[in-house]
Amino acid sequence: MTKPAQMTSHDATLADDTVSHEHHEHHIPKGLMRWVLTTNHKDIGTLYLWFAFIMFLVGGAMAMVIRAELFQPGLQIVEPNFFNQMTTVHGLIMVFGAVMPAFTGLANWLIPMMIGAPDMALPRMNNWSFWILPFAFAILLGSLFMEGGGPAFGWTFYAPLSTTYSNDSTALFVFSVHIMGISSIMGAINVIVTIFNMRAPGMTWMKMPLFVWTWLITAFLLIAVMPVLAGAVTMVLTDKFFGTSFFDAAGGGDPVMFQHIFWFFGHPEVYIMILPAFGIISQIIPTFARKPLFGYASMVYATASIALLSFIVWAHHMFTTGMPVYMEMFFMFATMLISVPTGVKVFNWVATMWRGSMSFEVPMLFALAFIVLFTIGGLSGLMLAITPVDFQYHDTYFVVAHFHYVLVTGAIFSIMAAVYYWVPKWTGRMFNITLAKWHFWCSLVSVNVLFFPMHFVGLAGMPRRIPDYSLQFADFNQWISIGGFAFGLSQLIFLTVVIQACRKQGEPVSDQVWDGAHGLEWEIPSPAPYHTFETPPVVK
Amino acid sequence: MASGVTNNTMVIRLVVIVFGMFGFGFALVPLYDVFCDVTGINGKTANTAAVYQPSTIDKSRTITVEFLTRTHTGMPWEFQAKTKRIKVHPGELNTVQFYVRNPMRTDYVAQAIPSVSPGQAALYLNKTECFCFNQQPLSAGGEALMPMSFYVDPQLPEDITFFTVQYTLFDVTARAATMDVNDNPYLQRSGG
Structure with missing residues (x-):
């Protein structure tokens, strides 16, 4: 039986490593240019994570504008056109600016340390793939200040909203998405080459930690669908500015085809945002249950199955476009099939904890919240998959509740769990546990006040992306907004904890940090030296 | 490794x-x-003319075909089906007329896009002539009566007894700027 969580490297190798660490300490460049020119996977991981955090706060501020406007029925704070820009750019920033870069940052920090590699395989490309991102988001945010405002057609930029009915800032939107796509693709190529070519001797495929496995599969999804997104935005660009008719019926095109192409990208994209989360949870649960992960091989196969199935379910986003019944049936059943491998994963996490010697450190709290709340999001997803009822739920707050449960309490909670789990390894100090627990409990309560009532207003018919609503939704919307403000403020606690950690406040930690943690990254010194595994460890 | x-x-x-x-x-x-x-799931019909082969007309079945017209947002023409609804036998050739008028003071070019519902019926709707095959120019104030000839393929599935053909008229003046507005074979009255 393979026990991926219990790999040990040779003691002699570790000693070598400590020596080389001291030797290299003097060569770390200082100042701003260290960060601009760096090719070190740890530096780039840090850059990605900080960038994602800043974008998380920027996108969160936009969500606050949305919730402030929806605090009461009627229009009081912002114009509808600005409201639409906020919903659009909030979505784009959270998807492409917060969740995806955060996962890439974690991949940069952790994959080389987990597989015993000295760095990523393509360090210069790694530098590029990060440094084009700030430009992409500067362009996107800059477009908000153009005459007529930035993109206001929803993050899904359906044609003809993004072609016929958009303003000239659409060109900036298209270019920024192109740059984000190129960045993600370069990051994905780097992950694949690193995992294929740089594993330490003895690190066979089925010994790789699950975070590495889920990222490998995610990277393949990225190179498969990000180019399709690039194609879709290119078609929008040429339709709008160069007279093509991909999505214009008058010229022989078809607006529904936009949705097919977009969701062919869009559905694998949602798994791009959740598979690394599955990997993180699969690292954390065994540590604090003090048992090896239950069903390692089935976790790998379940991840691969989810990735493959994600290519044949896209039209479940389009049940109300007038598809024939047999196609709706196909997409309904294919979608429901995904709950089988996902169920395998949830089962395995629960089985890992079963009769484990559990303790409830902060990363474990987030991981447990992830399992419960992500499952709620998964169940509302199953409800949405049922074609006949989707006609009622389509484009209501029920959908908003669904995808925020899987993305906020799913992806983002997993990222927070990952930060709390690995930050002592990165800084060599334990974070402020009291504040971190405050962050967890405030986030847990407020996020449910924020998103749970959305199920009810959605079922009652409140449409999404509209700045006003009927009077009967007023009470629930006040609760939702209060939950939203509380959740937003709770993240400032997180910011405080992270800043304290980066300033190396707190108690020094051991190399293993958590007494149940196993894997190569827990065998190197804390904080992780600038250069690790220059001599590959031997994995037994 | x-x-x-x-x-x-x-x-x-x-x-x-x-x-x-x-x-x-x-x-x-x-x-x-x-x-x-x-x-045939998109309800799109062929955009080239079918050739009518007089074959057996299936008198035992009667299919109701309904014609709907609409103009796309920003298209100012009047657009009506002269025949709103017709009962046909599969294999029988019929012609229906559509009336358009350009009430504006400028010339326009239009393109009609058909959509059949249920979509499957589109595979069995054969058009031998249709104004939707070409762009239709009309000068300011002009009007035209545009024909559409079709027959329903006798292979039409048994469960379809009724289908709707909807034409949406799009303004394509900008992209067809060089077209002669009086070069419309269906022209009834030229404006101006």
Whole structure:
């Protein structure tokens, strides 16, 4: 039986490593240019994570504008056109600016340390793939200040909203998405080459930690669908500015085809945002249950199955476009099939904890919240998959509740769990546990006040992306907004904890940090030296 | 544990996949049309004339065909089906008329786009002549009576007894700027 969580490297190798660490300490460049020119996977991981955090706060501020406007029925704070820009750019920033870069940052920090590699395989490309991102988001945010405002057609930029009915800032939107796509693709190529070519001797495929496995599969999804997104935005660009008719019926095109192409990208994209989360949870649960992960091989196969199935379910986003019944049936059943491998994963996490010697450190709290709340999001997803009822739920707050449960309490909670789990390894100090627990409990309560009532207003018919609503939704919307403000403020606690950690406040930690943690990254010194595994460890 | 393939080779292969998938995004456009043509699920009819072969007319079945007209947002023409609804036998050739008028002071070029519901019926609707095959110019104030001749394929599935053909008129003046506005074969009265 393979026990991926219990790999040990040779003691002699570790000693070598400590020596080389001291030797290299003097060569770390200082100042701003260290960060601009760096090719070190740890530096780039840090850059990605900080960038994602800043974008998380920027996108969160936009969500606050949305919730402030929806605090009461009627229009009081912002114009509808600005409201639409906020919903659009909030979505784009959270998807492409917060969740995806955060996962890439974690991949940069952790994959080389987990597989015993000295760095990523393509360090210069790694530098590029990060440094084009700030430009992409500067362009996107800059477009908000153009005459007529930035993109206001929803993050899904359906044609003809993004072609016929958009303003000239659409060109900036298209270019920024192109740059984000190129960045993600370069990051994905780097992950694949690193995992294929740089594993330490003895690190066979089925010994790789699950975070590495889920990222490998995610990277393949990225190179498969990000180019399709690039194609879709290119078609929008040429339709709008160069007279093509991909999505214009008058010229022989078809607006529904936009949705097919977009969701062919869009559905694998949602798994791009959740598979690394599955990997993180699969690292954390065994540590604090003090048992090896239950069903390692089935976790790998379940991840691969989810990735493959994600290519044949896209039209479940389009049940109300007038598809024939047999196609709706196909997409309904294919979608429901995904709950089988996902169920395998949830089962395995629960089985890992079963009769484990559990303790409830902060990363474990987030991981447990992830399992419960992500499952709620998964169940509302199953409800949405049922074609006949989707006609009622389509484009209501029920959908908003669904995808925020899987993305906020799913992806983002997993990222927070990952930060709390690995930050002592990165800084060599334990974070402020009291504040971190405050962050967890405030986030847990407020996020449910924020998103749970959305199920009810959605079922009652409140449409999404509209700045006003009927009077009967007023009470629930006040609760939702209060939950939203509380959740937003709770993240400032997180910011405080992270800043304290980066300033190396707190108690020094051991190399293993958590007494149940196993894997190569827990065998190197804390904080992780600038250069690790220059001599590959031997994995037994 | 190297895979036996150098980093450079692997990068080249992955970049090929990336460009391949970029191309695939564009290949989805014709694939989508072909798929819809074959299965008829999009309700699109052929945009070239069918040739009518007088064959057996199936008098035992009567199909009701309904014609709907609408103009796309921003298209100012009046557009009406002279025949709102017609009962036909499969295999029988019929002609219906559509009336258009350009009430504006400028010339316009229009393109009609058909949509059949249920979509499957589109496969069995054969048009021998249709104003929707071409762009239709009309000068300011002009009006025209535009014919559409069709027959229903006797292979039409038994469960379809009624279907709707909807034409949406789009303003394509901007992209057809060089067209002669009096060059309309269906013209009744030229404006101006």
